[in-house]
Amino acid sequence: MRVFFDRELDTVATFWRIYRRDGVALAFTSHDRDLTFGGIRHLAAPGMVPAAIRLTAALSNDSAEVQGALNHDSIGAADLAAGxxxxxAVEIGAVDWVRLDHHTLYTGTIGRIEDDGTQFAAELRSSKSLLERDLVPRTSPTCRAEFCGRGCxxxxxxxxxxxxxAEIHLENNRVRFIGIAGADYIDGRLRFLSGxxxxxxxxxxxxxxxxxxxDRPLVEGTAIGARAELREGCDHTLATCAGRFANAINFRGEPFLPGNDLLARQGQP
Structure with a gap:
């Protein structure tokens, strides 16, 4: 296997690949020309560099960050804002731009993205971040179960x-569908099937x-009449669970447990 940085002058560039959830794959390199290896063409993006990569043998999350100018049409501010x-999924590694030997150094997913109009910074989360999830249930007056998920x-x-x-209002970030009771969809989910x-x-x-x-900006291009998938929402209260869904038996909360405000409540005559 190629050993990188084993000499004073080395022909090494960084590369990163982005695999979006909609099936689009993008690849870039810090070299000044496009490089094709691993069956993927990596676009030259010398202004985009990994700012920091930390790998450890511990169970704590490995961190990485990528900064750079928005100098590719494939990564536009509108696409970032649109989610x-x-x-x-992200892969970051090193490549020999002469021999095209390459090695992946980091894998993870994109978390928070910050954009100041000229540059963006993407927080990357490694697979170890799954180990930091709190698996112990906490008491709460509302239901802890994911709606239509496990436990619901x-x-x-x-x-x-x-x-x-039926209609789209970009300025107010709203979409209209004929024949729905909008209140039933608050806290629900929408996915466009085209556009x-x-x-x-x-x-x-x-x-x-x-x-x-x-909850996030709409972009131009979704046509009137385009199909979308709508799922109803739930406010995770016992009243909604029992009255609207007749599902109180699966309610995962403690609505009658005294809370921190018990001492501050006014006595009742």
Whole structure:
């Protein structure tokens, strides 16, 4: 195997690959010309460099960061804001730009992305981050179970439908669907099945009649009549669980447990 940096002058560049959840794969190199290896063409992006990579044998999360100018159409500010790169898989490594020998140094997923209009910085999370999750349940007045997930007991297929987009309001970040009760979809999920944001999961944060307000920016290009997948939402309260879904038996919370405000409550006559 090629040993990198074993001489004073070495023909080494960095490379990174991004595998988005919508199936798009992008690859870049810090070299000043495109390089093709591993069956993938890596676009020259000398302004984009790994700022720091830390690998350890411990169980703590390995960290890495990539900074650079937005100098490729494949990574635009609108795509970043639209969430197309959220949770994308990432590989970072070193490549000999003469012999094209290469080695992957880091694998992970994209976390928080910061963009100041001229540059972006992406926080990367390694697979070790899964070990930092708190697996011990905590008491809470609301349900801890993921809606339609493990512990909830409701089937997502029964609460999901495919509908056509009737109107889009980019400025207010809203989408309208005919024949829906918008209030049922608050805290729910929307996924477009066509257009520039295909496959991106939006959380529905507010609703007004048939209009749904989304948690991240919409971009131009989604056509009126495009199909979208809508899943209803839940506010994780016992009243909603029992009254709307008749699912109180699976409620994963303690709504009647006294909280920190017990001493501050006013006595009742």
């Amino acid at each position: 197309l790169f959220d949770e994308a 007991g409701l089937a997502a297929s029964h609460l999901t439908s495919k509908r056509a987009v 520039p944001q295909t496959g991106v999961a939006f959380r529905i944060v507010a609703a007004e009649e048939e209009w749904l307000t989304l």
